[in-house]
Amino acid sequence: MSRVFIIGAGFIGRAHAEAAALLGSAIHVADPSEAALQGFLDKFPEAAAFPDADKMLSIPAHEDDVVVVATPPVTHAPLAKRAFASGRHVLADKPLGFSLADGQEMLTAARSAGKRLGCASNRFLGYASTERARQIVQSGALGEIYHATVCHRRARMRSGIEYQPETRWFLDKSRSGGGVMMDWGVYDLTTFFHVLEPIKVEILQAWMRRPPTGADPTDVVFDVETHVGATLRVTTAAAETVIVDYERASASQGSERMIMEVDGLTRALRWDWIPWLKDGKADVAVREDEGGKAVEQIQTFDLSREQHFHHRPLNYFVRALQGEPVPALLHSRAVFGFAVVRGIYEVAQGSGPLTFELTDF
Numbered sequence: 001m002s003r004v005f006i007i008g009a010g011f012i013g014r015a016h017a018e019a020a021a022l023l024g025s026a027i028h029v030a031d032p033s034e035a036a037l038q039g040f041l042d043k044f045p046e047a048a049a050f051p052d053a054d055k056m057l058s059i060p061a062h063e064d065d066v067v068v069v070a071t072p073p074v075t076h077a078p079l080a081k082r083a084f085a086s087g088r089h090v091l092a093d094k095p096l097g098f099s100l101a102d103g104q105e106m107l108t109a110a111r112s113a114g115k116r117l118g119c120a121s122n123r124f125l126g127y128a129s130t131e132r133a134r135q136i137v138q139s140g141a142l143g144e145i146y147h148a149t150v151c152h153r154r155a156r157m158r159s160g161i162e163y164q165p166e167t168r169w170f171l172d173k174s175r176s177g178g179g180v181m182m183d184w185g186v187y188d189l190t191t192f193f194h195v196l197e198p199i200k201v202e203i204l205q206a207w208m209r210r211p212p213t214g215a216d217p218t219d220v221v222f223d224v225e226t227h228v229g230a231t232l233r234v235t236t237a238a239a240e241t242v243i244v245d246y247e248r249a250s251a252s253q254g255s256e257r258m259i260m261e262v263d264g265l266t267r268a269l270r271w272d273w274i275p276w277l278k279d280g281k282a283d284v285a286v287r288e289d290e291g292g293k294a295v296e297q298i299q300t301f302d303l304s305r306e307q308h309f310h311h312r313p314l315n316y317f318v319r320a321l322q323g324e325p326v327p328a329l330l331h332s333r334a335v336f337g338f339a340v341v342r343g344i345y346e347v348a349q350g351s352g353p354l355t356f357e358l359t360d361f
């Protein structure tokens, strides 16, 4: 069984340790914060703990060792490159890196080390509802697909304020790389791309804003977006061209709305992909015409008994290394999706439309 080396003993490092324990892997952890390391050891007393990552990585590598990078995004690429240099596979938590250059450098380092690079923005893949949606889309049952809506607006759910309020780096662009797009947009696009399988994405327009609220902190840097939107033109492997209306908010003055929907000429498909929203129940709805009327058939899945989303990235990564057909997010696909995320920032800042192809990476 792979040995697991976790860099960062914070919130998500501990979730990866749970996944490692379920896999029966020996756990190593590095963090310069004594408090974080102690909190980790309270939960996983058998883990080998190190105050710095280089010391941990100097342990001679085994062929199937896995390093999990579970630190703030600005540190992902430098740590991943050191982990590859130590002769290990690397699973980076989301977002893959800080900048697109980071993502490309991580991929180059993986290729030159002959090791695998994975990204944990696949946390919501493998759930029955999303896999069913993927099956429906890939079967061609929708007819020609021409449009999709990916929208997830929360009124007040900002990481670092309403969620995990003690973790303020989420709010500081120089450490997080951005706000809700880096935090949640990565999941939206990874999940949507898993179903649609794009080979090319054009970002036609994009915008970002941070509507002020009475809970905005004034004692720390808070310069990240909380509301983002974009129009994408996506080309699928089946050569369909799909216009995607994308929107995500962790704070806006508007109403809450959640929809993931694909429009085909013959049928439309809508599905739930977040496992905790409806008591673990998730609908997959297919609408079609019957004698001039729009009728809907709904299949409901119980996601509450499925593997926890925080345990999936490491589980999939380790199983992918063993050749199992799991929805791991690896190499080109990981960097391609991240390129679109970073591209949305650039287009929102006025770069003009940008195009990314899977074969670019």
Ligand SMILES: NC(=O)c1ccc[n+]([C@@H]2O[C@H](COP(=O)([O-])OP(=O)(O)OC[C@H]3O[C@@H](n4cnc5c(N)ncnc54)[C@H](O)[C@@H]3O)[C@@H](O)[C@H]2O)c1
Pocket: 007, 008, 009, 010, 011, 012, 013, 030, 031, 032, 033, 036, 052, 053, 070, 071, 072, 073, 075, 079, 093, 094, 095, 164, 167, 183
């Ligand atoms: N919090 C969540 O719910 C969540 C969920 C999924 C993914 N993530 C992602 O996981 C990553 C970490 O987030 P978190 O919430 O666990 O943050 P956190 O602040 O709780 O933990 C990060 C830890 O990394 C440590 N660290 C920083 N630099 C380091 C270095 N050079 N070497 C070793 N350790 C270092 C810090 O001391 C800290 O203990 C981020 O990329 C985040 O987007 C977080």
